[in-house]
Amino acid sequence: xxQLNQSPQSMFIQEGEDVSMNCTSSSIFNTWLxxxxxxxxxxxxxxxxxxxxxxxxNGRLTAQFGITRKxxxxxxxxxxxxxxxxxxxxxxxxxxxxTSYGKLTFGQGTILTVHP
Amino acid sequence: NAGVMQNPxxxxxxxxxEARLRCSPMKGHSHVYWYRQLPEEGLKFMVYLQxxxxxxxxxxxxxxxxxEFPKEGPSILRIQQVVRGDSAAYFCASSPxxxxxxxxxxxxxxxxxxxxxxx
Numbered sequence: 001x002x003q004l005n006q007s008p009q010s011m012f013i014q015e016g017e018d019v020s021m022n023c024t025s026s027s028i029f030n031t032w033l034x035x036x037x038x039x040x041x042x043x044x045x046x047x048x049x050x051x052x053x054x055x056x057x058n059g060r061l062t063a064q065f066g067i068t069r070k071x072x073x074x075x076x077x078x079x080x081x082x083x084x085x086x087x088x089x090x091x092x093x094x095x096x097x098x099t100s101y102g103k104l105t106f107g108q109g110t111i112l113t114v115h116p
Numbered sequence: 117n118a119g120v121m122q123n124p125x126x127x128x129x130x131x132x133x134e135a136r137l138r139c140s141p142m143k144g145h146s147h148v149y150w151y152r153q154l155p156e157e158g159l160k161f162m163v164y165l166q167x168x169x170x171x172x173x174x175x176x177x178x179x180x181x182x183x184e185f186p187k188e189g190p191s192i193l194r195i196q197q198v199v200r201g202d203s204a205a206y207f208c209a210s211s212p213x214x215x216x217x218x219x220x221x222x223x224x225x226x227x228x229x230x231x232x233x234x235x
Contacts, residue, residue: 004158042120042207042226043159088158102149102211102224103172106158 006089006107013079014115021087021110022073029091032065032072033104037086046087047074079114086111119143120227121190122208128233135195135202137230141210148191149224150183153205162206165191198234205229 006023013019023032031050035043047058049065049072056063062075072089090104119142129135141148146167151159161175165185176183180198185191195202209224 006158040228042209042228044226045223048223090159102147102209103161103164103175104151104159104224106151106160108158109156 004089004091004105004107006110008110009108010111010113012113012115015079015081017079019076019079019083019112020073021089022071023089023091023107024071025091025105026070027093028069029093029105030069031092032063033090033092034061034063034072034074035088035090035106037088037109039085043088076112079112081114081116084112084114120208120210120225122206122227122230124230125228126231126233128235129198130235131199132197135198135232137193137195137206137208137232138190139193139208139210139227140190141208142212142225145210145212145225147211148185149209149211150191150193151207151209151226153207153229155204159207162193195232198232200234203232203234205231 004023004025033048034046036046037043046061047056047063049056052065052069053067054065060077065072076083086109088109089107092104121140123138127135148165150162152162153159163176163183164172167185168187180196182194207226207229209226211224
């Protein structure tokens with residue numbers, strides 16, 4: 001089956017620093033998504049990417065869909081304490097009819113700790 | 117994540133008992149997905165349902181697990197004769213359309229999860 005390798009597994013940074021994490025896949029995905037999960041909560045979508053090469057920003061977050069369709073990265077600039085949490089990449093491949101329904105493959109997650 | 121309601125939030129069962137997890141999708145959403153998250157791992161797809169139909173159950177274990185989304189009422193994930201390895205967080209997500217359409221937000225709205233502990 002499809003697998004996503006997400007790195008790093010964990011990061012400990014100082015408030016104000018920039019953060020970068022990435023995901024690679026052995027197979028092609030048509031959609032890349034980045035989620036954040038707080039303890040005891042469900043994942044919340046941060047950024048969605050639909051086209052190879054696409055670069056999308058959401059506030060201090062920037063994500064890119066790799067040209068090969070097999071990778072994506074997420075950058076967080078000027079980190080703040082509330083950025084703490086687990087960040088997941090997720091990919092989806094097209095199904096019948098050209099749409100990719102919500103059968104997502106998730107990475108293992110990156111645990112982010114921000115020291116004030 | 118407001119709107120996708122899961123219950124119970126926490127469930128403790130002894131080996132061999134049954135676990136029933138419920139999910140009410142957001143208002144107007146007719147597509148429901150169940151995902152399982154083992155400790156310190158990412159979410160893994162289990163099943164995709166529409167009202168009264170199982171569309172894709174390729175991620176569901178062949179035995180002991182079943183899911184339904186009846187015409188009326190919540191979607192239910194049922195685990196029979198639970199074993200310790202079933203201990204996990206089970207997340208439900210819903211969407212108003214058939215998944216991630218090109219050019220759309222493609223967002224799946226996740227619930228807060230049901231955490232099953234098998235003693």
